[in-house]
Amino acid sequence: MDNTSYYVGLGPDIVHYTELGQGSALESGQPNVEQFDDEQEAKSRAEELGYIFTIEEDPLDELET
Known part of the structure; x- marks a missing residue:
């Protein structure tokens, strides 16, 4: 279950x-x-209010290469 x-x-x-x-405040x-x-x-x-989502790099990509 995703909390x-x-x-x-x-x-x-x-x-x-x-x-x-879960457990975070x-x-x-x-x-x-x-x-x-x-x-x-x-x-x-968030987008309706003007937030712009950016493409984030996967930190594991750097570890695997």
């Missing part, structure tokens, strides 16, 4: 997105934080 929670934090001119596993200086259980809903909301 990951997804958060979108927003304030004036800024949007944050993060994923946290989130503290934010943003005036508004929305919590989601569904990853796609969280990502859609």
Whole structure:
């Protein structure tokens, strides 16, 4: 069972997105934080608010070469 929670934090001119596993806690200086259980809903909301997702490199790629 996946117990990951997804958060979108927003304030004036800024949007944050993060994923946290079970047992983790989130503290934010943003005036508004929305919590989601569904990853796609969280990502859609973040994009709706102006968050831009970037392509991240897989850290294991460097170890395997």
